[in-house]
Amino acid sequence: MTSKYTPLKDHDTPVKVLFTGYLCTVGVGYLFALIQILFTHGMADGKFGLSVDDIVYSYYGNRSGTVLEQQLNGAMKENAPEQERFAIMQWARDGADFDSYKDDGIEKIIETRCVMCHNESASGGVPNFTKFDTLKEYAKQDEGATFASLTRVSHIHLFGISFIFMFVGLIFSFAETTSTKLKCIAVGMPYVFLIADILSWWLTKIHPMFAWLVILAGMGMAASFLYMWAISLVEMWLFKPVFVSGLGMHYLQWRDNLKSDENKARLDKASVLFNGTAKQLERLAKLGLEKWSSTVWPFIKSLIKK
Structure with a gap:
């Protein structure tokens, strides 16, 4: 079957240089963004390094x-x-x-x-x-970020970072060592984590218990970016030493073996088991949500009022 796209390794050199220049630039930019977070939010509790307290102090106060x-x-x-x-x-x-x-x-x-x-x-x-x-x-009680500042920063991040992920995802979509399903997940996850990250700022402003969500969303966004960034660069310039004669060869062999009838049967069994487990977890989640709504959250609200 003829490929519907040109793999990264087969693009003309000027195009690969263009893609590489962009990826390297946004990669350095992402690194400096992380450093900037360490020197701003990461110092909120007076200690270097990002912690849950830093997040709480930055947004909740x-x-x-x-x-x-x-x-x-x-x-x-x-x-x-x-x-x-x-x-x-x-x-x-x-x-x-x-x-x-x-x-x-x-x-x-x-x-x-x-x-x-x-x-x-x-x-x-x-x-x-x-x-x-x-x-x-500023001599008043520290109540963290204001709603006005959150609104300003939120729309800047949503517009700006979305464009970064769009172009990184576009380049990554030409990768050939990643299945279509995994590509869809990798391309879509940064947007999910971005929205979760922005939403978690507002939730933490309301209550400090959501500070963990800020960290988890940020980690997920960074992991998604790093995966697409690394695969794209490796396929453009190191395809043969990595995926033909290197460690990546074993991954490709494993991926191809999954398509055999025997492995398909195993995957079907695993899928049935997974679906059964998912249904059980769904029931537990509903039960936990009911307990949260009826018992835990009212208790927390009573503590806050005190």
Whole structure:
């Protein structure tokens, strides 16, 4: 049967260079995005490295302190000495009074340490601390990301990242070592995880128990991207050493063996077993959902009200 598409390894060299240039560029961009997350969200609890607490503080907030205190102990920790950071935090805890702002030297600290970035010409949602009223807003209880900022970031991510996955998926669709079914899953999963990731931000803003969903969705999105990215590059430039005479050869042999009658019968039995297990899990899930709605969630709401 004639192939309906040109495999990656058979494309003209200029096309492969074009595809490779794009994949390498977005790969580096993805890496820097992960680094940026480590230095922003990853510092929310004052410790380097992404954790559930970081996610909670970023979206739900650290309700035990002010926004200024949270930032000065987190991402902004290295921008001022401890004594000055403590003075700002103490001022915020004491009510962020304008007279104290002038008399206790807080204004001078802000001008020296903060205004270089937090000024009227700053972009990307950076607050303008040359205005006292703006600064005072950040001296209130830390409630995490605002709904306005979530709306702005959500639509940027949905539009921008969708285009990245569209082109990566388009290149990957020319792969020949991956079955059509697996291609469909690999191409579609990034969009599922992207929507789950954005949705999890909003859910975590409402309740911190959804912080795990942010991490899981991000990991799923990264895994999908990495799989398509790696397969595409390997097939373009390393097809023979990997899939003809290398480890990939064993995978292709295994894939072809699955098409034999004997293995089809085994797969049919496995499919029946899987479907039976899935039905049992579905029943358990419904039972768990009923218990959650009738018992667990009311209990959690009662704790929140307290």
